[in-house]
Amino acid sequence: MPVANSFAQYDVDLQAMIAEVETFQMIAPPVAAMGRRSFIKLAGYAGGGLVLAFNLDLRAARAEGLPAVTKSHAGESHPAETTTLNSFVRIAPDNTVTLYSKGPEIGQGIKTAFGLIIAEELDADWKTVKVDQAPINPKVYGYQGAGGSTSIPRGWDQLRQAGATARAMLIAAAAAQWKVPASECTAAASVVSHTPSGRKLTYGALAKAAAAQPVPDVAKVPLKARADYKLLGKRYTGVDNAKVVTGKPLFGIDVQMPGMLYANYVKCPAVGGKVKSANLDEIKKMPGVVDAFVLDGTGNPLEVMPGVAIIAKSTWEAFKAKAALKVDWDESAASKDSLTQAAAKAKEIATKMPAPANTVGDVDAAFASAGKVVEASYDYAMVSHQHLEPQNSTAWWHDGTMEIWTPSQQADRGLAMVIAMLKLPEDKVVVHQTRAGGGFGRRLMNDYMCEAAAIALKVNAPVKLQWKREDDFSHDFFRAGGYHFLKGAVDKAGKLTAIQNHLVTFSVDGSRPVSGGGRSNNSFPTDMAPNVRYAVSLMPLQIPCGPWRAPTDNVQMFVAGSFLHEMSIAANCDHVEFLLDWFARPLAAAAVAAQGPPPDLSRTYNPTRAAGVLKLAAEKSGWGKKLPPGRGLGIAFGFSYGGHVAEAVELSVDAKKRVTVHKITVVADIGPIINLSGAENQVQGGAIDGLSTAMGLEIGVEQGRIQQANFGDYPILRMRSAPPVEAHFIQSDFRPAGLGEPCVPPLAAALGNAIFAATGERVRTMPFKRAGYSI
Numbered sequence: 001m002p003v004a005n006s007f008a009q010y011d012v013d014l015q016a017m018i019a020e021v022e023t024f025q026m027i028a029p030p031v032a033a034m035g036r037r038s039f040i041k042l043a044g045y046a047g048g049g050l051v052l053a054f055n056l057d058l059r060a061a062r063a064e065g066l067p068a069v070t071k072s073h074a075g076e077s078h079p080a081e082t083t084t085l086n087s088f089v090r091i092a093p094d095n096t097v098t099l100y101s102k103g104p105e106i107g108q109g110i111k112t113a114f115g116l117i118i119a120e121e122l123d124a125d126w127k128t129v130k131v132d133q134a135p136i137n138p139k140v141y142g143y144q145g146a147g148g149s150t151s152i153p154r155g156w157d158q159l160r161q162a163g164a165t166a167r168a169m170l171i172a173a174a175a176a177q178w179k180v181p182a183s184e185c186t187a188a189a190s191v192v193s194h195t196p197s198g199r200k201l202t203y204g205a206l207a208k209a210a211a212a213q214p215v216p217d218v219a220k221v222p223l224k225a226r227a228d229y230k231l232l233g234k235r236y237t238g239v240d241n242a243k244v245v246t247g248k249p250l251f252g253i254d255v256q257m258p259g260m261l262y263a264n265y266v267k268c269p270a271v272g273g274k275v276k277s278a279n280l281d282e283i284k285k286m287p288g289v290v291d292a293f294v295l296d297g298t299g300n301p302l303e304v305m306p307g308v309a310i311i312a313k314s315t316w317e318a319f320k321a322k323a324a325l326k327v328d329w330d331e332s333a334a335s336k337d338s339l340t341q342a343a344a345k346a347k348e349i350a351t352k353m354p355a356p357a358n359t360v361g362d363v364d365a366a367f368a369s370a371g372k373v374v375e376a377s378y379d380y381a382m383v384s385h386q387h388l389e390p391q392n393s394t395a396w397w398h399d400g401t402m403e404i405w406t407p408s409q410q411a412d413r414g415l416a417m418v419i420a421m422l423k424l425p426e427d428k429v430v431v432h433q434t435r436a437g438g439g440f441g442r443r444l445m446n447d448y449m450c451e452a453a454a455i456a457l458k459v460n461a462p463v464k465l466q467w468k469r470e471d472d473f474s475h476d477f478f479r480a481g482g483y484h485f486l487k488g489a490v491d492k493a494g495k496l497t498a499i500q501n502h503l504v505t506f507s508v509d510g511s512r513p514v515s516g517g518g519r520s521n522n523s524f525p526t527d528m529a530p531n532v533r534y535a536v537s538l539m540p541l542q543i544p545c546g547p548w549r550a551p552t553d554n555v556q557m558f559v560a561g562s563f564l565h566e567m568s569i570a571a572n573c574d575h576v577e578f579l580l581d582w583f584a585r586p587l588a589a590a591a592v593a594a595q596g597p598p599p600d601l602s603r604t605y606n607p608t609r610a611a612g613v614l615k616l617a618a619e620k621s622g623w624g625k626k627l628p629p630g631r632g633l634g635i636a637f638g639f640s641y642g643g644h645v646a647e648a649v650e651l652s653v654d655a656k657k658r659v660t661v662h663k664i665t666v667v668a669d670i671g672p673i674i675n676l677s678g679a680e681n682q683v684q685g686g687a688i689d690g691l692s693t694a695m696g697l698e699i700g701v702e703q704g705r706i707q708q709a710n711f712g713d714y715p716i717l718r719m720r721s722a723p724p725v726e727a728h729f730i731q732s733d734f735r736p737a738g739l740g741e742p743c744v745p746p747l748a749a750a751l752g753n754a755i756f757a758a759t760g761e762r763v764r765t766m767p768f769k770r771a772g773y774s775i
Helices: 005-024 036-043 108-120 151-178 202-210 241-245 280-285 315-324 339-350 363-368 411-422 447-456 469-474 553-570 575-584 587-593 607-621 676-696 745-761
Strands: 050-054 061-064 069-071 075-078 087-089 099-101 131-132 185-188 191-194 199-202 261-267 275-276 289-295 306-314 327-330 358-360 372-379 392-398 402-405 429-433 462-464 481-488 494-509 530-538 630-638 643-653 657-670 724-731
Touching: 005 724, 036 275, 036 315, 061 607, 069 724, 075 099, 087 108, 108 151, 131 275, 131 494, 151 185, 151 199, 199 494, 199 724, 202 241, 261 447, 261 469, 275 289, 275 306, 280 289, 280 315, 289 315, 306 315, 315 462, 339 481, 339 494, 363 494, 363 530, 372 553, 392 447, 392 575, 402 411, 402 447, 402 587, 411 429, 429 607, 447 462, 469 657, 553 575, 553 630, 553 676, 553 745, 575 607, 575 630, 607 630, 607 643, 607 657, 630 745, 643 745, 657 676, 657 745, 676 724, 676 745
Parallel strands: 099 131, 261 462, 402 429, 494 530, 657 724
Antiparallel strands: 050 061, 050 087, 069 075, 087 099, 185 191, 191 199, 261 306, 275 327, 289 306, 358 530, 372 481, 392 402, 392 462, 481 494, 630 643, 643 657
């Protein structure tokens, strides 16, 4: 059955959004320059100090007095009306330095990393630095999301310039007070010193005078070389760690307000269904229930699908009413998807190779003259995000304004969506960013935020929309499953000469793969071999799909990394040597030549960096060492989201196919490390997430309904099975890449290659439990 245009539009919008994130396009419109009078009026004053504001697009900067301070629900301080400013640096007379993180903290450590980048160039004393969450205002800040491991690459220059420019103004203020050349002054640990005379002044003492200094051209303010870093590259605890472990209210789920009510929103278990009728009168009579009503929604899964809203005095009472709710659903346009049927259909389609989407060289001739030809089919399951904090948002419709508190990964985009959906003026929607209890790509979508806003319009009080875990399972934007039918050739010298890949995947509208379902050029590059043929076949799917940690690469590097290992075995070649030879293929080398030396602005694959991480991973893991029977060592490489990563897995397998992972070794080249502790955490988390997903996670769909409801059906890796993860970094002068994604994709291939080394059995399906393996 064809999907309604309003529904199918979700995939168009979602893929456009992901393209913007991954290619660093600006989501916010250009920012108009503020006049001086307007700036002073909006900033306000509350004592001496320095606030430095940057316009993202124009790179203009201004300095004014210290804004007044207000408190958020989480107790963090913010300058009054800072939604109108793009403030990164605030210095108080007591020498306290407050830095502002414009991006959302979703557990990836960006709030600490952003603060460290500014503090490094500011030469601030980290012991007296405080990092607060900046207000959401895309007209001032530009992009304020977190996705595609782009937060640090996007902010790298801007944040360094913010710190360096503030430092230059503080030095200029000191030089003017001492009547000496600025070149004779230095800054360190929030103090400016005059070297010849030994005089010193704290930043706090200079702040008011610095605010009166002209702002230098940020393009001409020198930035530090990596060798001069005093803060970056060392280990720091997260700025909010103490608050997190002591249960302070930081997350969206923690929001509390006077008179607040609680809501749950019930949608059709088969996406696309509409409400025909419901026992609303019965529900309204239940204890604590304030109201219950139907929303028709917009028909777009990214916004509000049709459903029933239950409003109560507590979360528990809302959930109790949800359990008693009886809805008669109109499922005439709802999903009828069956992944069991899709798997059977994929095998049928595999025999009918469509017209290739990409062809290089003469593939048929290469197969005909090959020394060996290998054919294999691989598949991988649909999976869910399932971060710890279920979806939620708090919305309050008051005084003609919609005010929202949300743990979104893209609250700025959510702001624009709510404005458009409710048809409100831009200044009548205010969004507050809370900390998020995980995201992994799920919170790039803002359906829960739109639902909260739509519900709040009908409630005369602040209302917190709280999903249950079962809602998170039923209404996710899933990682798409897929099927690869592969054929590869090596010549008599053991060189890879040809690759053919027929990908069978899913589509909403029949014209292109769903989000995360297309061919990854990182995993299957156009120049993967001298002769290449790629083709894609599409099967219909109405279940919404979306970005899941390292979209596309997270599954296709399992396929590519495993099949390359099959080819190296066919070539009778050591796998590390085989990969090193493969890295240096001609097109890859040409791409590097076009990049230029570091610091390069691109996030392009570099064979030299690839070889560096692979060699070090082989060394650190003991590649080539003799292992006892039943024990194996596997290795794989991945280039994903700007990061070059090699991973080695050492494991043993018993007679019942029970896997014990003894160690995972990870080597990453992502340029300079900002916070070593945070980077290690990301490596460890990425590897464990990859292991958990590869071994046991799978979503089933029948009759358009998700078959898993909670963690009892979805066995996330337990702590007792988590192996030690050893992290190593190759630091360079290339621009830093993010680290949220790159460590996930290579793990599954390394795991499968290790199982082959231990048992001689090739695992070509994911999760591996399908092949009988457990952990």
